[in-house]
Amino acid sequence: MPGYRVLKHYETSERESLIAQVVSEVVNSILKIRLPPRNFIQETYIGGSDFKRDEPVLGLYHLNCIYIIRDLPDADLVRVTAHELRHAWQEQNQEYWSSFKLREYDADLFSREFSSYLGHPSGTQIAARLVTAYGMQGRELSPYIKDVLERRL
């Protein structure tokens, strides 16, 4: 039974946070929800966990908060963020909320559709596609954010 610890703000990677933030804003141009707060988590093996799950998870939507596991490859980070945001949409719209299976099916479908909206970019193309998708909404990312997104760590 894996345990997870919620990372403090200073423990999270700036690049991961920015990708999750930009994904959230692009996703929300489709979903139009009240964006839930985002946290990053890591699996813990020795006590001190904030919550436990029966199965290992990559992400979690719980009590109007999104939790994403740290150090995911970019493509997975995009997919998991979109998946968890869809759960927020389901709750805020009372859709599929009665069935766990339908909820997961719908969130998986949405995150796959979102990846294809971005053009199924490879990990290295993710940042560029996000910058473009953001720009298509008539908004400009600041040069600083672009720089952090495009920097490979």
Ligand SMILES: [Zn+2]
């Ligand atoms: Zn899910």
